[in-house]
Each structure stands twice: as C-alpha cells, then as structure tokens.
Amino acid sequence: MFVPKLFTCLKNYSKEQFFKDIAAGIIVAIIAFPLSIALAIASGVSPEKGLHTAVIGGFIISFLGGSRVQIGGPTGAFIIIVFGIIEAHGLQGLIIATLIAGIFLIIMGLLKIGSMIKYIPYPITSGFTSGIAITIFSTQITDFFGLKISKVPSEFLPKWISYFNHMNTINYTNLMVGLFSLGIILLWPKVNKKIPGTLIAIIAATVITSVFKLPIDTIGSRFGSISGSLPKLTVPNMDMNMIRSLIFPGITIAVLAAVESLLSAVVADGMVGGKHRSNMELVAQGAANICSALFGGIPVTGAIARTAANIKNGGRTPVAGIVHSVVLLFIMIIFLPYMKLVPMTTLAAILIMVSYNMGEWEVFGRLRRAPKSDAVVFLVTFSLTIFFDLVTAIGVGIVLASFLFMKRMSDVAEVKYILDSNEDVDANEFLAEIKTPEHISLYEISGPFFFGAADKFVNVMREMNFSVKVLIIKMNNVPAMDATAFHSLETLYDLCKKRNTKLILMGLPDQPYNMLKKYGFIDIIGKENICRTINKSIKRANYILEHVDTDEALEEVG
Structure with missing residues (x-):
C-alpha cells in the first residue's frame, strides 16, 4: 500500500493530538541538534551538513513515510561508511553514493522488498550494530583525550596501536572537560528527563571553556566559522567511472538505511500498537536520501533513539516529525554560528554515549546459551565489521547464516x-x-x-x-x-x-x-x-x- 501514513493519520486528527505532536517535535529537535552536529563531524563532514540532513531528510521521511512516529536523520550506523567514501572519493563521491542509495531504496520499495528485510537474521543485525558501535567508539579517542596525532590510521588495530604510542601526548585539561561532559550526559536524566543531557553538557562545557579560555580544541578551531544559512541545491559532476566505483558503497548505504529504518519502525510499532507500511517507508527513505544529497547532506534513515523519544513525549503522528524538522531549522539558523565554541571533547563524549547505547552488549552474555550457529554468525559479523568493513560483514554474515539454516533444515x-x-x-x-x-x-x-x-x-x-x-x-x-x-x-x-x-x-x-x-x-x-x-x-x-x-x-x- 503506497499511501503515506500522514494522509491516513490526518483523517481523524484531533486538536489535543496536534498540541502533543508539537511538544514532542520540539523536544526531539532539541535532542537532534547536538547529535546531528556530532554525527556529521564524526563522518568527516562539516557540522552544518548533519543539520541539513536532519532538516531535509527528516521532513521528507515524516511527510512521505510509512510509519506514524518515525523520526529521520543522520545516525551512527553511517559514520564508518561515509568517512570511508569521503576519504576515497571526496564530498562529491559521497553525494553520488547517497543519490545511488536513494534510487535503490525507491526501487526496493516499489518492488515490495520492504517485507523481506525481516528475514535478515537477528545475529547479523545485532552483530554489525555492535561492531559499528565499537568502531564509532574507537574514532573518538583522539578528541576525548586530546591526543596529538597528525594522521590517525583508518584500520582498527593500527588505530589503537597509534593511540597507545601517543598516550604521552594526552591533554589532561581536554580529558577533564570530556569526563565532565560525559558525567552530565549520564547523570542529567536523574534531574530532568525532558531536556536532553547532551544539550546541557554542550552548554556547560562551552561556557567553562570560553570563560576560562581553556587550551583545548573546539569546533571553531577545527572547522573555522560555521554558517547557519540554508543549504543550496548542489548537482554533482558525474561520470561513468565515478558511478561504477560508487555503486557498491551506494547499495551498502541503501541496505543499511532499509534495515535500520524498518527495525526502528518495528520497534515503534511495538511501542504505539501500530503497523507501519514497510514499502512506503522505503520509498520515503529513498526520496529523503536523494534530497539530502542534492542539498549537501549525508545519508539519512530512521533513528531509533529519536523515534523512541518522540513516542515517549506524546508524538503519535508524522506531524511530530515535521515539527521536529521545522524547529531544527530555526535552531540551526539562530544558534549554529555559536556552535564554533563547543569543545571537540564534548562531542566525543556524546558519540561515546551513542556508541554505548547503540551496541547490543547483552547478546555477549547470552552467547553461551545461544545455539552455536547463531553465536558463530554473531561473532563473525561483529568481528568483520570491526576489522574489515560493513559490506564484508553483512555479506559473509548472510551467506554463513544461510548455510547454517540450510544445515539445520536438512538435519530436521x-x-x-x-x-x-x-x-x-x-x-x-x-x-x-x-x-x-x-x-x-x-x-x-x-x-x-x-x-x-x-x-x-x-x-x-x-x-x-x-x-x-x-x-x-x-x-x-x-x-x-x-x-x-x-x-x-x-x-x-x-x-x-x-x-x-x-x-x-x-x-x-x-x-x-x-x-x-x-x-x-x-x-x-x-x-x-x-x-x-x-x-x-x-x-x-x-x-x-x-x-x-x-x-x-x-x-x-x-
């Protein structure tokens, strides 16, 4: 059924629900603001591109999507892929890869592949999710400790070897601000659950750094001045060689966006007692990625944490997601220029928490009790995600899971x-x-x-x-x-x-x-x-x- 949930929800829309959606949208926008900036920087792009992604992609996902409560934006799952594409092909390459991903997502939706995503085994999704979490954590060590490393290796083991070799360059002032920020993020929910701890950590750390003129890296010292102006339409220069080299990264982004968005939609269904339209959701994800790319953004998908926050604060229709995008746009225009004062170690603390919340660590405790085949699939996918790349991890994981499933069926x-x-x-x-x-x-x-x-x-x-x-x-x-x-x-x-x-x-x-x-x-x-x-x-x-x-x-x- 290719009808956006927004059109269905508006048929019996009440004034009471409208005000609840506005309140939820505002709260989610406040949560999304620091996250979008942190995720953009971790992905290797300038801070405003994360906000452009959340505003444009988030709006389209809510307007056209198949879930009534899905919140779209940049997520941690794309950090490693986006960073690798930019390193190899530059920003133009990322735009092309994201356009390819958007086209594939629309095709997947039109071919009604949305319902097939559920056949990806849980050990694979939990394996690569936990692997991505470890990888994200490993990318934040330099900023969190303030290490002086001219070029951090991209591979996992060489990266950690480099960290240990440069531990004598720790900036202890930087580390203290990072620990202070992390403490606020952890403890603030006990004080107030409505206002996100990430926002309080950014405000507190920025004030302390500016007032005492602490000698630590900030967004401004790393990226210069940041403009809060609206993004401009950018059509990339494409040739067949570039398209060929970016087909597989584009497909990887598409598959990951499909899996993450539909998993988020399933989780949301369980929280609100609804049922999403998976194929319509894929079409919306495709359109959102195409528009995000054309306006200089990064890949976008359904964000599980922001979707859950939307639900917990009363959001029950796509109107909340639309409000989130509009409010985020105003916040970006007004406050983004001041973000240059934010310490990089605070953003690292935010992403460390993102990686912790992203990983499914309880799975490790259940490995001994799990069937050996499931444990093997999980560990292989987890390890390949860390030591190789996500494409290899998902591909090998699916093949291995298929063989083990066939063996199990043949045994029966x-x-x-x-x-x-x-x-x-x-x-x-x-x-x-x-x-x-x-x-x-x-x-x-x-x-x-x-x-x-x-x-x-x-x-x-x-x-x-x-x-x-x-x-x-x-x-x-x-x-x-x-x-x-x-x-x-x-x-x-x-x-x-x-x-x-x-x-x-x-x-x-x-x-x-x-x-x-x-x-x-x-x-x-x-x-x-x-x-x-x-x-x-x-x-x-x-x-x-x-x-x-x-x-x-x-x-x-x-």
Missing part, C-alpha cells in the same frame, strides 16, 4: 523405511490391509524436502529394495520441496520403471503437489498413483498387486 528432514515399524499407525494399517505386504516397500519423507535434504533421499534410494512390486513414498509431513527434490523423485521414478516397480506418492501437501503438477510429473507417474489418503493408497496398492501382470494396472481405480 528425515527419510526412513517404516513398513516394519511398530509405532507408525499408517504402517500398521498397511500390514493389516495389504494382501501381500512382502511385495510392498513403504518409505516416509519428513520435513522440508529441498536441495539441502535431497542428499539424504539419494542415499536412501541406493538402499531401496526395487525387487518389490509397489514402492510407496509417504509425504504427509513434507511442507515444501524444490527443484532438486523433484529431480530426486524423477530419478526414483526412472529406477522404478526400469525394475517394473510401481511408484505411489501418498499424502502430498499442496505445495509439493502443485510443483509436481507444473513439472508434468503428475501426468508422468499417473494421477491414479497420487493418493491423498491412506485408504486410497491401500486400495491402489492392492489393485496393482492383483493386476501386476496385466495392462489394467495402469488404469485408474475408482
């Missing part, structure tokens, strides 16, 4: 001979009703019959007794089968035909039956040899045994 699948079983009801009924049971073999396939389990069936086929007159395959407990499984059945039928053994398939569920019908296998084996029930299977088997030497065995029975 079972092929067994059941005619001599004392526990199987169908087998006992056969023994009682079949006139010459020594001329019949009865096998059962249980579980998903797909390429991962087909090997089991092939191994059992080698041991089957083809000297019998009738071979019955019981398939009541086969919920689904694929082309490889069909090929195995086709091979079995050919073997039966060579040995003059009649093949009966019993209890085929709908999906396997429809699949075999499409392949023409039902006509090949004969409809009379596809028996839905135990009674029909007995009747057909007895008929074949009675007419085994006549052509009448090929005719349909009753």
